[in-house]
Amino acid sequence: MDSDLFSRRRAERFAQLLDEANGGRRHHVRSRVDDELATLVAVSQRLTADRPDVQVDQDFRSGLRAMLVATAEREGIGAPAAAKSETAGAGASTRASLLPAVTARRARARGAILVGIAAGAVALSGISAASENAVPGDALYGMKRSTERAQLALASSDISRGQLFLDFARTRLDEAASVHGDRIGFGAVLDDMDADTRQGVRLLTTVAAQRADPAGLDAVNVFVTGQRRAVSGLLERTDQVERDRTRRSLALLDAARDRADALRAAIACGLPTPAASDALGPAPGTCPAER
Template identity: 40%
Template sequence: MSRGRRRRERVLEQLTELRELPLGGPGQDFRDRLRADLLAGTVATRTLERAPAEAAATETPERAPARPAGRRRRPRRRRPLLSQLAAVGLVAAMMISSFATYRAVPGDSLYPLKRAAETTLVRLSSTDAERAARELDSAKTRAREVARLLGSAAEGPLVKKTLKDMEESTRAGISRLERAEPRSPKIKKFARDQEEAVKPMLPALDQEQLAQAEGYLDYIEGLAAPE
């Protein structure tokens, strides 16, 4: 039996009881019970009427009604995933750019950046021995660049300029190393390595370039000569 039906039957019973009472009016017990029943019904009705409004006003995010199927919120995990993918892409781009810069030869668009990085490393070195090592590494790099330039369409002036840079880096590095580590075995080792790198290039050089390379070989042969 529903609550409304029970309430109606209770009211009918009270009306029947009231009709059967004497003309002097209902007694105090009846009035108390009627007042209690009416108050209970009124309070219940008001509570039922206020419940939806109060529930909406005090609704917390955890109890919020579900969104319609067509307006579902996107999963929050996509943002971290996109951020991770962006970070990986950035690192990959930096690695590719660094590799391309390292492989650049005179005439390439990235070559000035490569030389600037080498110069910065030399300037940031804290000791003469470290600066000398950087300068000698640059000289070895110039030798490899000359080997790669030979046979290319732009080898002419670029080879000459690179040979000159190689000799300048060699002299600067040797001078620093002799001050920092007199009679260092690193000098002879460097001279032997450079001799092995430069001599195979001689047949491919023109007359002017050959003169530069032979002058360089004479210089480093003196460094490798036994004392």
């Protein structure tokens, strides 16, 4: 059986069941997937009835709206029929007039799925807000990290993603400060913090080198200054293993600062974009000495 056709029929039947559940006209047909789809319909009703009592983050709302609008445009949902006929030409107009009613049902099904995605995303954003202060070991910590990945997916540029990674590194530092009596857990959080630091620095230094613009390097320097001061506070721990692990994170921050300074000098003296690169981004050469 054509899997695309089968999936389309499932979507159309799901849209019908949603209509019926919301008081719409009943369709006097039964499908063998009704029992399976009934669970999804029940979830949709619960999401509608039990709206989360939280304030949805404006950036999340804007990003979600942009994603849904882009999907709607790509799928042709809600496009005026007249506009389509004008661009399609006479032959396409004749063909469009002969399309079966299933075309409209497909559009409604796609629209229902988009609405379902939006409702689910807004509901999950409530859980996301509740998980904001979760720390490793908490039940909602996985949701917190998933929310961060969603933010990265919605970021509009490498600069935005780089800054997000640095923000996440700050968050990991706060989490590390809350871990006590657990060497493995403490080291794991610092590992994640260092990974976020490398990712953020690499993205920002790469953009700076490609554009010959030190603006991204300013963000790196500001981050390193504040982060290094905060990480140094972890050296007050009594556990020697944890202090040694903290020094490794401090060494990474020093390396990030040195890389930003070297790139700034390379941009100032007009060196070309470095060909060599590593975990912290482009590795510039040395400016020629002035005579």
